[in-house]
Amino acid sequence: MPPLDKRIKKFIKDSIRVAPRISEKGELGELRTGLVSQYPQTRKDAIKKTIQQMTLGKDVSSLFPDVVKNIATNDVEQKKLVYLYVMNYAETHPELCILVVNTFVTDAQDPNPLIRCMAIRTMCMIRVDKILEYIEIPLRRTLQDDNPYVRKTAVICIAKLFQLNKELCVEIGVLDDLIAALDDSNPMVVANATAALTEISVMDPDAVLLLDLISSHVNQYLLALNECTEWARITILTALTEYQAKDSIEAQQIIDRVTAHLQHVNPAVVLSTIKVIIRNLELTQPQSSNSVIMKKMTSALVSLMSTPPELQYIALKNIRIILEKYPELLSKELRIFYVKFNDPLYVKLEKIEIMVRLVDPANTKQCQLLLSELKEYTMEFEPEFVSRSIQALSQLGIKYSHETFVSKVLDILIDFQERQESYKDECCSAMCDLLRHCSTNDEMITSVCAILNAWSDPDSMLQRDDAKCNYIWLLGQYPIKFPSLTEKISIFVDNFVHEEPLTQTSILMTIVRLHSQLPGSILQNILELATNQTNEIDVRDLAMMYWRCLSMPNVEGLVKQLCSMNLPQIASTLDKLSPDVLEKLLRELSTISSITLKPQVDNKNKYAQHQRVIRGKHLDELKDIAKNELAYNMNDEVLLDFDDNDNDDNYSSNNSNPIQNSSALDDLDDLFNFGNNTNSNADGSAIEQGIYDLDIHKKDNHDQETSSNTQELLDLF
Structure with a gap:
């Protein structure tokens, strides 16, 4: 260990902060000065401030060459920040990101697995076709990496690559590597490969035979469940939901293997497990074990009511679907759903919905308890809650279907409408429903x-x-x-x-x-x-x-x-789901469909997003466009300058120093080995004019199509 005085001197040397000179250009100039500082910590602080401004929605794309110069570092945190900056401008400025491809390829071979993951992940986030020429070798290398963390990242990147160019994925055969990843020894890789295959199947059902793959890897899924993280368990359980067991024995085996996850602390895992059990429960032979499984499902659903209100709401929505299929499941757990004084309104409304549905008409005591509880709810101060309670009273009376009990409900409604003048609508509808039941x-x-x-x-x-x-x-x-x-x-x-x-x-x-x-x-x-x-x-x-x-x-x-x-005669006023819709919703528990009570629409393009991809351009042309945009941004007005009085001076002073701008581009060429190829202003103007002419041509064609379509519509009349 070095002497104390040397350690103190080294600490003082590392902690020195040389404040960058305040630029006349404003905040953006300060950031640029900090990014090119000779002190590592100063550059890192400038990168953090740049990311902060980017997060606030301000355009800092003109700092691109200065930011990416800091990508060649051993500091993982700094490299991660630069990658974050590049990924953010990959969507809005894809032509700029072509400048850092060589760095990504080099980082994909870094000894640090975290850097290898960041490199391959960032490459797949840049939506430029020409980058695909460089992504094949790093992607294949990371798919065969020794580190499972790198492999699980690489399989997700295949789905991103498929979304960008599915023809290339089929051509280079990475889909076969993705399918082979289902046999990986690491459960996280298996889960990520399953998620990637699911996304690919949604985008193109003909690309992979997802159901066949799931059927052939059921045993691997069941073995990997106990060793996965929460997210991975949900992915595997969702995949098992799509599998149809061959016979009752296999269905019972699947149920026995997943039942242990009903006690998981994560509500999403619990709901996914219930989804698998319901999927296979009908295939099992009627026996005493089914009653044991039902009790475990009941305990799991009851445990969800001790979660925060937001999770309670989702649980109540899913319970409403499950009760449609198994109305006796929670018939003995009425008190669990009693409304608490501190429950949000949306939870109160769903609890009333559940209580009316799970009450057993044959249990007179239970119906009397719920009647007293609903009567108390009508004395609350929230109008929507009181209105729903009045409706629930009539639903309870019709469900119990005994004239004596219906008369008690009617007496409560008559007494209530005499005391409350603002609920005439609810009372009128409820009393008429009771009369239609006991006509x-x-x-x-x-x-x-x-x-x-x-x-x-x-x-x-x-x-x-x-x-x-x-x-x-x-x-x-x-x-x-x-x-x-x-x-x-x-x-x-x-x-x-x-x-x-x-x-x-x-x-x-x-x-x-x-x-x-x-x-x-x-x-x-x-x-x-x-x-x-x-x-x-x-x-x-x-x-x-x-x-x-x-x-x-x-x-x-x-x-x-x-x-x-x-x-x-009214037999019931409770909303019922059709059998087809109910079966679809049972297979979509714990998804957004269970909240809206609307099954997902089969749409191949539902995950299609607008892709800002530059197609049909050579690599040299992309480099020239990128350098032209950088030069334009350097000469453009400083967007982060808050000093309105100096804008004109800054602009003129910036234009008067072209040597500094050209040196920045030369440094960028030296860093990324792009050579000395430069593009003249005439070429940039020609490109901009060509894009402008193309837009004008498209606009004229659109106007012609619009006028022709209008004329065709008029001809119909």
Whole structure:
């Protein structure tokens, strides 16, 4: 160990910071001065400040030659920052990134595996076709690397390369190397290879036979599960979801191997495991082991309710789909879903949805407990939560389907609407739903009609379309319960044109139903309004049908039959998923489809993105374009200069020093071995003029196509 005084001197020498001279150009000039400093730490600090400005959305692309000069360093952190800078401008300035290809190729052979990974990853992020000439050898070398971290990065790069140029991937045969990576000894490489193959299959289903590959590597997946990270487990479990077991024995083996992951701390792993179990559960033979698996699934779903609110919301959405398939799964866990005082509103609404679905109609005690709980919820202060609780009361009463229990629910609703004036819409819809379920109970009918008949101005008290529709249906269904029937109907007829479609349809059907009890002018008026003053096709067609039936001779029996028909009894007001949609959603648990309740649309191009790729240009031409843009940026106005008074002076002083700019380009040539080939201003102007002429030509063609398409449309008429 060196003496203390030498160590102190070395520490002082390394810690010296020479402040760069404040440039007259502003902040961008300071950054450029720091990037070319002779002190390593000063250059590193300047790179960090450049990345900071880039993160804020400011254009620092003019610093490209000064930043990439710092790429040749043994400091991994500094190299990572430079790579980050290059990747950011790969999308917006792909022609600049061609200048650092030689450095990437060299770094791909670096002894440090982290640098090798960064080099191959960055090369695949640059969307320039000409870079593909250099990426084949480094990619193949990293695919056979001794370090598994490098290999798992390389297999992901194949998917990126396929997105850029799938013909090249097939030609050089890297897809075969990717398929061979499924047999790798490292589980992370297997998981990354699976993810890459999945992405490639989405982009082009004919490129790889994904299902066949998964079928032939099921055992490898099951063995690798216990040794993977969380992300890798999710990837492998998602792949196992696509596999169809050959028989009940294999399905049971898969279930037994993945059941242990139901106890994982990550909710995404738990949901992915449940997805695999549900996929194979139907193929197993009915036996006692299924009940054990169900109990484990129940415990796993219950454990998800102890997560943060955001994760609870996702869990509740997935539980809603699972309960559609297995309604008895959580029938004994009602209390777990009780609403807490500190739950966000979106969690409260989903909990109510779940509680109504999982309650067992055969369990009277459980239904009574939920009824008391929902009654308490109606006393809360959040309007949306109270409205959903009122709806849940009617859903619970219809699900239990006993008149005594329905009468209790109705009494709660009647008492609530008398105390709360702002929830008339919800109460009206809920009470009418209960009457449609128990249409033979005269006591309930009398009570509801007496309450609604006492409303002085129902047209203004009811705001929602469904509430008005139910109220008008009640007028037509029980007209003798409303002494002032004509007056109440006339209010809605006068405002018919301004009503929404459901209300218009209900008004039309009710008046035709009661045409013998109402003045003839109301019938004539409503038919004219429905056929002439509405834009709804369904309402207009229904009015025309009624008008023809009423106009035809000897059709009293038909009209009487139409007017005497009753709506069918409501068996349930809970939303149900169709069997096909349910099966798709069960295979898409823990994805965005489980949140929206809409299966993914099969679209080959859903992952296609706009590619800023320069095609059809030679490498020398790309180099010339890059150097021209660098020269232009050096002579351009400083975007980061916040001193408005010195902008003109800075611009003129910058233009007056072309020697400095040319020396920067010469240094860049020496660094990356591009030789002494330089491009003149005339060539740059010619390229810019050619691009301008091409844009003008495209614009003219577009205008011609637009005018021709417009003329064709006009010719149709």
